[in-house]
Amino acid sequence: MNRRLYDKLIFEHSHPGRRGHSLPRNDFGRHIDELPESCRRKDAPRLPEVDEPTVVRHYTNSSTNNFGVDTGFYPLGSCTMKYNPKINDELAASPSIAPLHPFQPSSTVQGALAVYWQLQRYLSEIGGMAEFTLNPFAGAHGELTGLLVIKAYHQSRQDNGRDTVLIPDSAHGTNPASAAVAGFKVVDVKSLPDGTVDVDDLRSKLNGSVAAMMMTNPNTVGMFEKNIPEIARLVHDAGGLMYYDGANLNPMLGIARPGDMGFDVMHINLHKTFSTPHGGGGPGAGPVGVRKGLEPFLPNPRVIKTPDGTFDVVSEDSSLGRISGWLGNFTVYIRALAYILSLGAENIAKVGPLATLNANYVLNRLKDVYELPIAGPCKHEFVFDGLKDKSTGVTTLNVAKRLLDFGFHAPTIYFPLLFHESLMIEPTETESRETLDSFIEVMRRIAAEAASEPDTVIQAPHDTPVSHPDDTEAALHPVTTWKDLCDKLNS
Numbered sequence: 434m435n436r437r438l439y440d441k442l443i444f445e446h447s448h449p450g451r452r453g454h455s456l457p458r459n460d461f462g463r464h465i466d467e468l469p470e471s472c473r474r475k476d477a478p479r480l481p482e483v484d485e486p487t488v489v490r491h492y493t494n495s496s497t498n499n500f501g502v503d504t505g506f507y508p509l510g511s512c513t514m515k516y517n518p519k520i521n522d523e524l525a526a527s528p529s530i531a532p533l534h535p536f537q538p539s540s541t542v543q544g545a546l547a548v549y550w551q552l553q554r555y556l557s558e559i560g561g562m563a564e565f566t567l568n569p570f571a572g573a574h575g576e577l578t579g580l581l582v583i584k585a586y587h588q589s590r591q592d593n594g595r596d597t598v599l600i601p602d603s604a605h606g607t608n609p610a611s612a613a614v615a616g617f618k619v620v621d622v623k624s625l626p627d628g629t630v631d632v633d634d635l636r637s638k639l640n641g642s643v644a645a646m647m648m649t650n651p652n653t654v655g656m657f658e659k660n661i662p663e664i665a666r667l668v669h670d671a672g673g674l675m676y677y678d679g680a681n682l683n684p685m686l687g688i689a690r691p692g693d694m695g696f697d698v699m700h701i702n703l704h705k706t707f708s709t710p711h712g713g714g715g716p717g718a719g720p721v722g723v724r725k726g727l728e729p730f731l732p733n734p735r736v737i738k739t740p741d742g743t744f745d746v747v748s749e750d751s752s753l754g755r756i757s758g759w760l761g762n763f764t765v766y767i768r769a770l771a772y773i774l775s776l777g778a779e780n781i782a783k784v785g786p787l788a789t790l791n792a793n794y795v796l797n798r799l800k801d802v803y804e805l806p807i808a809g810p811c812k813h814e815f816v817f818d819g820l821k822d823k824s825t826g827v828t829t830l831n832v833a834k835r836l837l838d839f840g841f842h843a844p845t846i847y848f849p850l851l852f853h854e855s856l857m858i859e860p861t862e863t864e865s866r867e868t869l870d871s872f873i874e875v876m877r878r879i880a881a882e883a884a885s886e887p888d889t890v891i892q893a894p895h896d897t898p899v900s901h902p903d904d905t906e907a908a909l910h911p912v913t914t915w916k917d918l919c920d921k922l923n924s
C-alpha cells in the first residue's frame with residue numbers, strides 16, 4: 434500500500450483536537466484525566482483525530498472493500514466457501530453462550546457440555562465412527578491429532594517400526610506437513626490419469642514401516658476414489674491404519690460414511706462443511722473421529738455423559754494428552770449443531786447431490802473454453818488446467834484476477850499441484866442457478882477477451898482498491914496492523 438492510500442484511509446479526515454469519544458468515570462467516580470501525572474504518557478499517540486460518524490463511515494466503507502461470501506459468489510475449491518446461515522452466528526453470540534468461561538465448574542455449564550456431547554454423537558453418526566473429540570482448532574490440527582492417535586495405537590501394541598505415512602500426490606499440503614510434525618516420514622503415492630490413487634504404486638510402497646495412509650475422498654480433483662475398499666484392505670493387511678481427511682466431506686454428507694469405507698481415523702473441518710464463516714482464516718474446528726478400539730487414545734479433556742444423565746469433563750490416562758488448552762473453539766460447535774439441527778437428517782442428505790449438480794453444471798458449460806484434464810462427471814468441485822487456447826499468453830492467475838473486476842471471488846489457483854495451471858472451482862450447494870449462470874457468462878467472456886484483447890486480462894484487476902500486491906513481500910512481511918504500517922512507512 435502506498436503512502437497516499439494509507440493517508441487516505443487513516444488521516445484524510447483527521448483534525449487536531451476533534452474527538453469522537455467521552456470516557457466514563459472509573460469505578461471510584463474519577464475521570465480518566467485525573468490520572469496522576471506520573472502515570473500519563475509523555476507524547477500524544479499518533480492517531481487520527483476524528484468524530485464518531487467519520488469513524489463509523491471509515492470502517493463501514495473499508496468493510497465494503499473486502500470480499501466475502503455475504504457480498505458475492507465465492508467459488509473457492511478445497512475450502513467449501515458455502516453461505517453460512519445467520520441464525521448460527523446469532524446463536525453463537527447469544528448472551529447465555531458467549532460469556533462462558535472454560536474454567537467454570539461443570540455443574541454451571543451443563544447446557545454447554547450437552548452441546549459438546551450431542552455434537553460428538555451427531556458427528557460420530559455422520560462419519561460412521563465410534564467416538565469424536567472436538568478439541569482441535571482446525572483441519573490441519575485435526576490431522577496432527579489423528580496421526581498422534583495412530584502413533585499411540587501402534588506404540589500401545591509395541592509395534593515400534595512404523596515411521597512412515599503414505600500420502601497421494603494430489604493431497605492438500607497440510608497432509609505431509611502434519612505427518613512431518615507428528616514425526617513421520619512421508620512417502621508419495623502416485624495418481625492415475627483420472628486423478629485417483631494408483632493402486633499398483635500403493636502396493637509397491639506398502640511394508641512393515643507404514644503407520645498410516647492419508648486420503649481425501651472425494652479427492653482434491655473432485656473425483657471419488659472408487660478403489661477405496663481395496664486400498665483400505667491393502668493398507669490394513671500391511672498393518673497400517675486409514676486416515677480420512679474430511680475437508681471434502683460435503684458431497685458425501687448423510688449419504689456415504691468414511692467409517693463404512695474402511696477409514697479408522699478422520700477429521701472434519703466444521704468451518705467448511707458445517708458452516709462457520711472462515712474467510713479471514715478462522716476461527717475453525719477440526720474434530721477427530723476414531724473407530725471402535727481407538728477411543729482410549731483421544732486427547733484430553735473429554736466430555737462424558739454420566740449414568741445419572743448429567744455431563745462431566747474428564748481426563749483419561751490412556752490419552753495422547755492435550756492438543757488444545759481446553760475444549761476447543763466452542764462457538765464453532767454451536768454453529769455446527771445449529772446447522773445440523775436446522776437441516777435435519779433428510780435435508781443433510783441433499784447437500785451433497787446439490788453441490789455435485791452445481792459443480793457439474795458449471796463444468797459442462799465451461800469445458801469447451803477451459804482445459805479439463807480429467808473428464809467429468811465430478812463430485813463437488815473440479816479443476817481446469819487454464820484456458821484451452823494456450824497461445825494467448827493468458828494464465829490462470831490472470832483469469833483469477835480478471836474475475837475480481839466482475840465482482841466474483843477468484844477460485845483456488847495453482848492447487849492441486851498435478852497441473853501447471855490449476856483453477857479449482859467449487860460452487861457449493863448454496864448458490865442459485867442465476868448466480869452460476871452469471872459466473873459462467875463472465876468466465877466465457879474472459880476466455881473471449883483472452884483471445885481478442887489479452888492485455889485487458891493480463892493487467893487485471895482494473896477496478897479493485899488494491900490490484901497487484903507483491904505476494905512474496907506480503908507473505909514474508911505481512912502488514913496487518915496500523916502500527917505495522919507506520920513502522921514500514923517510517924523505515
Ligand SMILES: *Cc1c(COP(=O)(O)O)cnc(C)c1O
Nearest residue numbers: 511512571572573605607680702
Ligand atoms: C482445508 C483443507 C485442509 C486443512 O484444513 P484447515 O482447516 O484449513 O487447517 C486439509 N485438507 C484439505 C483437502 C483441505 O481442503
